[in-house]
Amino acid sequence: MFVLGLIPLTCLLLLYFRNKDYRSSVSLFIFFLLGLLIYQVGSTFVQKLTLSQEMKVLINRSFLLFILISTIISLKVSRQKLLLYLRLPNWKDHIMMPFHQIKVGYFLLFGLIGSSMIFLPLLFQEVSYIRSLLLFGVLFALINATLEEVIWRGVMLSSLKRSVSTLYAVLITSVGFGLLHISIGIPVIMSILFSFGGLFYAIVVIKSRSIYPSIVFHMLINLGMVFNGWIV
Numbered sequence: 422m423f424v425l426g427l428i429p430l431t432c433l434l435l436l437y438f439r440n441k442d443y444r445s446s447v448s449l450f451i452f453f454l455l456g457l458l459i460y461q462v463g464s465t466f467v468q469k470l471t472l473s474q475e476m477k478v479l480i481n482r483s484f485l486l487f488i489l490i491s492t493i494i495s496l497k498v499s500r501q502k503l504l505l506y507l508r509l510p511n512w513k514d515h516i517m518m519p520f521h522q523i524k525v526g527y528f529l530l531f532g533l534i535g536s537s538m539i540f541l542p543l544l545f546q547e548v549s550y551i552r553s554l555l556l557f558g559v560l561f562a563l564i565n566a567t568l569e570e571v572i573w574r575g576v577m578l579s580s581l582k583r584s585v586s587t588l589y590a591v592l593i594t595s596v597g598f599g600l601l602h603i604s605i606g607i608p609v610i611m612s613i614l615f616s617f618g619g620l621f622y623a624i625v626v627i628k629s630r631s632i633y634p635s636i637v638f639h640m641l642i643n644l645g646m647v648f649n650g651w652i653v
Contacts, residue, residue: 430454445499446584449492449577456491460484461604474653475557481605482561485568492576501583505575506632516628529634532625536638539645551648558647566639573598573619574626574635587627595619618642 430451437447463484467477496503512526543551573594581590599616603609622635646652 443584445501446581448499449495449580452491452495452498453488453577456488457601457604459487459491463487464604478653479557479560479564482565482568485565485572489568489572489576492572492580496576496580501580503576504579505571506579506626506630508631510629510631510634525629528628529625532621532634532638533641536641539642539649542649543645546648554647557653558644561647561652562640562643566636566643569598570622570632570636570639574622575632578623578626591620591623591627595623598622 433447433451433454437444437451440447464481467480467484470477472480493503510525510529512524512529514525515522516525516528577597578590578594581593585593595616596619598619599612599614602612602615607615622639625635625638626632643652
């Protein structure tokens with residue numbers, strides 16, 4: 422992983438010094454990779470500790486802070502303003518869709534219903550099993566969803582939109598979001614499928630102009646994954 426990380430890092434450094442037009446975006450990815458390197462080193466160290474698997478997973482997800490801090494440092498170095506879509510959505514606003522328009526409130530309600538579908542398999546699970554995972558599930562969902570959304574749909578998406586079109590910014594961050602899951606042992610095919618989840622969250626943020634709905638939807642998905650036994 423370290424050697425493979427050096428290849429894109431070297432290419433980005435060459436591009437940084439040769440092309441001034443996209444220097445801020447290239448800097449963002451350079452610092453992202455540096456943060457990812459620290460994240461990987463920290464995660465490898467934690468795996469060697471005599472802790473419960475649940476605690477190792479929570480610490481691993483907390484180490485996403487290294488990536489977040491690195492990307493924020495990049496913005497400071499490039500003297501760019503930090504934009505995180507931290508405004509609350511206006512429920513009465515209308516969202517323009519390809520063939521119609523819909524209120525933000527209805528749009529987010531449909532997203533909430535869709536995200537909640539992950540809990541359907543729990544109808545066949547024992548209540549005691551769900552209770553045993555409740556604390557871990559809530560902590561995992563809160564830490565993972567918040568940090569991943571702030572990194573990808575907050576810092577990365579808002580920053581890339583300054584240099585490239587919204588479409589490219591959404592595609593780049595969605596694919597990156599999916600592929601990052603390879604670092605925690607998720608198979609490549611499944612990680613690529615996670616990119617569609619990133620695409621959904623990006624659309625929610627762009628349309629509602631707020632990161633909070635995507636964090637809530639992401640938390641629901643993560644909580645469902647834990648209760649369904651897909652995490653740990």
